[in-house]
Amino acid sequence: MRRGRLGAAKTSTTALVDAEFLENGAARLRSGGWRAALELEPLNLALQGDSERTRIWRRYRQMLAALPGPVSLYCLSKPRDWRPPPPSSSTFPAAAADSAFQSDLVRDRLIQHQRHLLVIWADPPLSPGAGMTALLGRGRSGRPAVDLDQRCLTVGAGLERVGLRSRRLDDGQWLELLQSWTGGRSGRQPATFASWLAPGRAEVGPRRLLVDGRSVRSLVITGYPRRVGLGWLAPVLLAPPCDLRLVEHIYPVPKLASLSHLRRRIRSFETSLQVDHLRGQRPDRGTETALGDALELEERVLMEEEHLFQMAIGMTLEAGSDGQLERAWHQLVGRLAELGCSAVPLTHRQADGYRMTMPLGADPVGWGRDMTASALATALPFIRAGLSTAEGVLLGPSLVSRELVVVDPFSSRNPNFNIIVLGTSGAGKSYTSKLLATRLGLAGCRLHCLDPVGEYQGLARLLGEAVVELGMRPGSGLNPLGPPGHGNGPAEVAQRAAASMPVLERLAMGRAEEGLLAEELAETLEEALLQILGRQPGSARLTELVAELDGMGARLLAGRLRHFTQGPDAGVFDGSLPLAGVISLSRVRRDRERLLPAVMQMVLLHLEAELSGSPELPRLILVDEAEVLLSSARSAVALEGLSRRLRKLGAGLLVVSQVVEDFLNSEVGNVIIRNCHTKLLLRQEEVAIPALRRAFGLSPAECDLLRDAEPGSGLVLVGRERAAFAAAA
Known part of the structure; x- marks a missing residue:
C-alpha cells in the first residue's frame, strides 16, 4: 500500500472484491462461505390501505421467522436523467413543442432505476452475534454444508406468499450485475475472477474512497425510530441524486442463544433494581419498564411467538465528484434524521463499507443490532411508489411521489403490446389516449385509428397521417x-x-x-x-x-x-381503401347503432390482413368506443382473438371504452383485459368500483382515487406494477 496525497492510500483493487469465483449460480467467498442471489420485483404500496399493509407485514414476518440462515437484502438505485425520445421525423410540427414541454416537466423529477436482490448465505463467515458461528456450523472441503438450492426454494416460496416475485440469478447475470456496479470488465490480466470484478484503480481515504475517479462514501445506521410503519426505509432510496446501495444483513439468532441473551439482560435489570432497593432509593422506572419488556419477550420467544435477529444496515453513496458526493451525503443524512435514525460514517473503514454494500453477502463491518421479527418486518426495503422505465413515453408526473410515470408498451419484455383505457364519460379517455398515441407516433410507431365519431382527425394532421372516411363516395369503402x-x-x-x-x-x-x-x-x-x-x-x-x-x-x-x-x-x-392513419366512420349514419359493430369489425379484419403482410415495427391499432364491439357476441370474440394474434405481428391494440361493465361482466371482456399488459384506469362511477376492485385487485385508497380523479388522472397498471399519474401535455 502506497501513501498518496491528502492522506489517501492507493490499494490493490482486488482487495475490494470478496468473491473467488461463481459456479452453478453460487458465489464462493474468500472467507469460505457460499452465496446465492435472488432478484425481486418490488411491491408498490403507495396507495395500499392499512389492511393490505398489515397483511404484507404479517406474511413478511412469517417469512423472516422461517429463514433457514442469514440473508442480505440489497437495494441498488441509480437515478437516470430521462429525456423524451427523439422524434422519428423532424417534419412533425408538434415534435419540438412536445419535446420542450416534456423537458420542462421532468425538472426536479426522478427516474429511478432500481434493482432489488436477496442474497442467501451458506457456511457464513463470522457474524456479529457472539457464538453464532458455532451454532450455525461450517462446511468442509470448500463446499456448502447445507443445500443452497433448497434454501433458495424455501426463501423464494416465502417471498411469493408476501407478494414478491423472485428469480435466481445465474452466473452470467450475477457477473453482469456486479460489473455494472464495480466498473469491472472481463478479460483483464491477470485473468482472475477478482480482477474481472474489481475497479480499474482505487484510492482509500479516511472519509471517502476514490474508485475509477468517482467519489464513494459509506455509513451504517446505529439508531432506529421508536415507531415506524411498513416500508419506512424505502424513501431513503429517493433521497440522494446519485448512485446508492443499501443493504440489510439479517442474522437469525437461534432460540437457545436468544433465551440466554434475554436472561442475561433480565438478571442485569433485576440486579440494578435490587441495588436501588438496598440503597433505599426509588426504583428507576425505565429499568422497571425494560425488565417488564424483557420478561414478556422471553415468554414469547419461549412459546415461539417471537424470534430474535441481529440486523446491520449499511449504505454507500457514489457520485462523479467530491462536490456532488458532499451534497448527496447531506441530503441522505437529513432524510435519515427526519425518519428518526442515527447514522455513523465509516471513517477509516471506507473500504469495508464498500464491500459491505456490494451484493455478495459479505459483512466486514459487523455492527449488528438486536431486533425482533415484528420490528424487522417493518424495514421491508423492496417497495417503490412509482412506475418508470429507462425507455418509453411519458404519461405525466406521479400523484404520490416526485417520480415520473414512464411506460413502454412495446418493450420486448412485455407478453403483449396491448393497452386498454377505461373510464366514465368526461374522465379524459380521449385526451389520455391521444396523448399516448401521439407520443408513441412521434417515437416512430405507425398509427391506425378506428374513429367512430370523427374526433381523431386532428391527431392525424398532427402526425402527418392520412384521414380515410368510409362511404364518402361510391366505392370508397371496404369489402x-x-x-x-x-x-x-x-x-x-x-x-x-x-x-x-x-x-x-x-x-x-x-x-x-x-x-x-x-x-x-x-x-x-x-x-x-x-x-x-x-x-x-x-x-x-x-x-x-x-x-x-x-x-x-x-x-x-x-x-x-x-x-x-x-x-x-x-x-x-x-x-x-388503403387503411393508413385515421379511419373515420362518421359517414355511417343510417341505422348506426345496429351497423357500427359490423363496420368496425370489417375495418379490423382488413387492418389485420394489412399488418400480416408488413414487417414494419411497431404499429398500433387504436379502437375507440370499443364497447360497440362487445354488444355483439361474434364481434367481441373476434376482438379478443385479434388481441391475442397481434403480438406475433409486432403490433399492439389500444382499446378505449367508457362502458366498463361491458368488459367486466362478460367472459370475453375479461379475457381482453387480461390480454392487455398496459392498463389505464381513469375516473369511474360508484357502481363500477366493486367490480373494478375485484378484477384489478385495487386497494381502498386506489378506489378512492378513481372515484375522485380529475380528467386525465388515474392509475396505470403494467403487469404487477402500478402508479398514480396525471396525464400532461
Whole structure:
C-alpha cells in the first residue's frame, strides 16, 4: 500500500472484491462461505390501505421467522436523467413543442432505476452475534454444508406468499450485475475472477474512497425510530441524486442463544433494581419498564411467538465528484434524521463499507443490532411508489411521489403490446389516449385509428397521417367479405369465411333479432359464403354473395344484405381503401347503432390482413368506443382473438371504452383485459368500483382515487406494477 496525497492510500483493487469465483449460480467467498442471489420485483404500496399493509407485514414476518440462515437484502438505485425520445421525423410540427414541454416537466423529477436482490448465505463467515458461528456450523472441503438450492426454494416460496416475485440469478447475470456496479470488465490480466470484478484503480481515504475517479462514501445506521410503519426505509432510496446501495444483513439468532441473551439482560435489570432497593432509593422506572419488556419477550420467544435477529444496515453513496458526493451525503443524512435514525460514517473503514454494500453477502463491518421479527418486518426495503422505465413515453408526473410515470408498451419484455383505457364519460379517455398515441407516433410507431365519431382527425394532421372516411363516395369503402385471399384451398377458404362471418351476420340480422342471427339462417349464410369464396377467392363481393343467396332460395337473407349494396350506405361496403392513419366512420349514419359493430369489425379484419403482410415495427391499432364491439357476441370474440394474434405481428391494440361493465361482466371482456399488459384506469362511477376492485385487485385508497380523479388522472397498471399519474401535455 502506497501513501498518496491528502492522506489517501492507493490499494490493490482486488482487495475490494470478496468473491473467488461463481459456479452453478453460487458465489464462493474468500472467507469460505457460499452465496446465492435472488432478484425481486418490488411491491408498490403507495396507495395500499392499512389492511393490505398489515397483511404484507404479517406474511413478511412469517417469512423472516422461517429463514433457514442469514440473508442480505440489497437495494441498488441509480437515478437516470430521462429525456423524451427523439422524434422519428423532424417534419412533425408538434415534435419540438412536445419535446420542450416534456423537458420542462421532468425538472426536479426522478427516474429511478432500481434493482432489488436477496442474497442467501451458506457456511457464513463470522457474524456479529457472539457464538453464532458455532451454532450455525461450517462446511468442509470448500463446499456448502447445507443445500443452497433448497434454501433458495424455501426463501423464494416465502417471498411469493408476501407478494414478491423472485428469480435466481445465474452466473452470467450475477457477473453482469456486479460489473455494472464495480466498473469491472472481463478479460483483464491477470485473468482472475477478482480482477474481472474489481475497479480499474482505487484510492482509500479516511472519509471517502476514490474508485475509477468517482467519489464513494459509506455509513451504517446505529439508531432506529421508536415507531415506524411498513416500508419506512424505502424513501431513503429517493433521497440522494446519485448512485446508492443499501443493504440489510439479517442474522437469525437461534432460540437457545436468544433465551440466554434475554436472561442475561433480565438478571442485569433485576440486579440494578435490587441495588436501588438496598440503597433505599426509588426504583428507576425505565429499568422497571425494560425488565417488564424483557420478561414478556422471553415468554414469547419461549412459546415461539417471537424470534430474535441481529440486523446491520449499511449504505454507500457514489457520485462523479467530491462536490456532488458532499451534497448527496447531506441530503441522505437529513432524510435519515427526519425518519428518526442515527447514522455513523465509516471513517477509516471506507473500504469495508464498500464491500459491505456490494451484493455478495459479505459483512466486514459487523455492527449488528438486536431486533425482533415484528420490528424487522417493518424495514421491508423492496417497495417503490412509482412506475418508470429507462425507455418509453411519458404519461405525466406521479400523484404520490416526485417520480415520473414512464411506460413502454412495446418493450420486448412485455407478453403483449396491448393497452386498454377505461373510464366514465368526461374522465379524459380521449385526451389520455391521444396523448399516448401521439407520443408513441412521434417515437416512430405507425398509427391506425378506428374513429367512430370523427374526433381523431386532428391527431392525424398532427402526425402527418392520412384521414380515410368510409362511404364518402361510391366505392370508397371496404369489402365485408374480407381482403383478397392468398389461396383457394379448403383451409384458406374456411379461415377467410370464419373471419368474415361476424361482419355478415351483423348485416344480415333483422331488427327483431338480438345478439345472434338465427341458427338456420347463419348456416345458410355460411354455406353461400364458402361457395362463393371457393370460386372467387380474390374478387368475391357482397353483390355476388346476394346473387348466390338468391340462387339458393334464401330470399330473406338476400333481401336483408341487398340493402347494403345500394342506397346511402352502399359506399361503406364497396371498395378497397388503403387503411393508413385515421379511419373515420362518421359517414355511417343510417341505422348506426345496429351497423357500427359490423363496420368496425370489417375495418379490423382488413387492418389485420394489412399488418400480416408488413414487417414494419411497431404499429398500433387504436379502437375507440370499443364497447360497440362487445354488444355483439361474434364481434367481441373476434376482438379478443385479434388481441391475442397481434403480438406475433409486432403490433399492439389500444382499446378505449367508457362502458366498463361491458368488459367486466362478460367472459370475453375479461379475457381482453387480461390480454392487455398496459392498463389505464381513469375516473369511474360508484357502481363500477366493486367490480373494478375485484378484477384489478385495487386497494381502498386506489378506489378512492378513481372515484375522485380529475380528467386525465388515474392509475396505470403494467403487469404487477402500478402508479398514480396525471396525464400532461
